[in-house]
Amino acid sequence: MSTAVFTVSGMSCGHCEKSVSAELSSLPGVTEVSADAKAGTVTVASEQPLAEDAVRAAVDEAGYQLVGRA
Structure with a gap:
């Protein structure tokens, strides 16, 4: 199991969190996603480390910008 925290810009509400979470959840091996618009972060748990x-x-597809690892 691997967990990584990423900084995402542009998230401002619960809808933003849901959009980013849905896109990241569709990646192979992802088991859990937790987005926090207030902190501007998303935590992704996966079976193996994910390629940035x-x-x-996935974040771009949701309409937001990945800044990098937090």
Whole structure:
């Protein structure tokens, strides 16, 4: 099991959290996602470490910007 925390810009509400969480949850191996708009972070638990490019693409698809690892 691997857990990583990423900083995401542009999230401001619960809808934002749900959008980012839904996209990240669709990545292979992801078991849990917790987004926090107030902190501007998202915590992703997965079976194996995730490639940052895959996380970036999922966050972009949700309409937000991945800043990097927190």
